[in-house]
Amino acid sequence: MIRELAYLGVGSPRYEEWLTYGTTVLGCALAARGEDGAVRLRVDDAVHRITVRPGEQDELLYTGWAFTSEVELAAYVDRLRLGGIEVTQGTAEECRDRGVAVMSWVTDPWGARLEFVAGQHRRPGTFWPGRQLSGFVADDFGLGHVVLIVPDLAAADAFYADVLGFTLSDRVDEEHMKVRFYHCNGRHHSLAVAQVPGKVGFNHLMLEVKSLDDVGTGLDLARAAGVPVLRGLGRHTNDLMTSFYMATPSSFQIEYGHGGIIVDDLTWIAATNDRPSLWGHELTEAGRATPPGILHDVEAVLA
Ligand SMILES: [Fe+2]
Known part of the structure; x- marks a missing residue:
């Protein structure tokens, strides 16, 4: 079963404002920018959890939901497909971009994209908040x-x-x-x-x-x-x-x-x-x- 909200991706014309807002107000840490210039933020040892990409309008692009393992994820995808749900496998490039080992995705009845993932990249011991803060519950x-x-x-x-x-x-x-x-x-x-x-x-x-x-x-x-x-x-x-x-x-x-x-x-x-x-x-x-x-x-x- 789904175990956690792993990440969130949005598109926004004002994406670069997140460099300051995300760190000095929210207290997130900056991760390396995406290839498209996306601002990426961390709240814990996960490599990044919030991605704000350049976009013409403000848009929720995807939410990412983590499983405990690839085996759990594969069984879940099989079950969805048996139930007649269309599930698409994420590309290697998408997995690299999201910082995960594997990904499959579906859309909800109104087109919101949910990505199911396993093997999110973590860097233990490397999270320092962007402002004075005791940290995030993550x-x-x-x-x-x-x-x-x-x-x-x-x-x-x-x-x-x-x-x-x-x-x-x-x-x-x-x-x-x-x-x-x-x-x-x-x-x-x-x-x-x-x-x-x-x-x-x-x-x-x-x-x-x-x-x-x-x-x-x-x-x-x-x-x-x-x-x-x-x-x-x-x-x-x-x-x-x-x-x-x-x-x-x-x-x-x-x-x-x-x-x-x-x-x-x-x-x-x-x-x-x-x-x-x-x-x-x-x-x-x-x-x-x-x-x-x-x-x-x-x-x-x-x-
Ligand atoms: Fe709430």
Whole structure:
């Protein structure tokens, strides 16, 4: 089964701004640039986990999902194919670019590309954060979590849970926010899908830091750098993460948090929460003026 969110790739005209934003605000470390000039960032010993490539518009290009081994990955791909899912093998060049040994990929019902990988390259003992920071909660928990925007929650659940095998953590169900959260390791969620009728997109990437002070200093640094804070400090009902949301140079948002709970499949019960936060996470003026991430009309995507 899928074990972790291994990496994320986006395209953006403002990709070079990530050199400064990614290090001095987020605290990531720079990895070697891609052949196309892509800015690559590290959060742990993995060779890189965030890639921002040059692109004409802000675009989610792919998410990468790691398996424990090539054997596990091959069995998973066989199972998907038996279920009638089209799976494409990644090229040697793509594997080199992503820093993995092997890769296969599929697209979700709205064209989002998911890459399944094994053998991600690591360089133990070589990660130093880009700013004063106690570090990221990553390693075997993966990069963090991604929240995708989907037009139809039930269809998304049928694909992500029933076909791909993500395990439901819980749901938020309120009038203006319907979200399902999924885990693939102890992190409360590595993936969530939020319903916006008629739209497809990418809302945010969550990065978890090792102390609450890292969140506070991140908030100070974002403000000092003129990075719009879109939701103020708050604590989520489901994963108990204390976090805030900020803009990035590339339309999607970063949730920057600490203290997410660990779920244990033997005892965990998938509840429904009627609100997303215990306190805070108030939409700021900048948040009200900003679209919720990279957004496309579903008709345009499927045309
Ligand atoms: Fe989040």
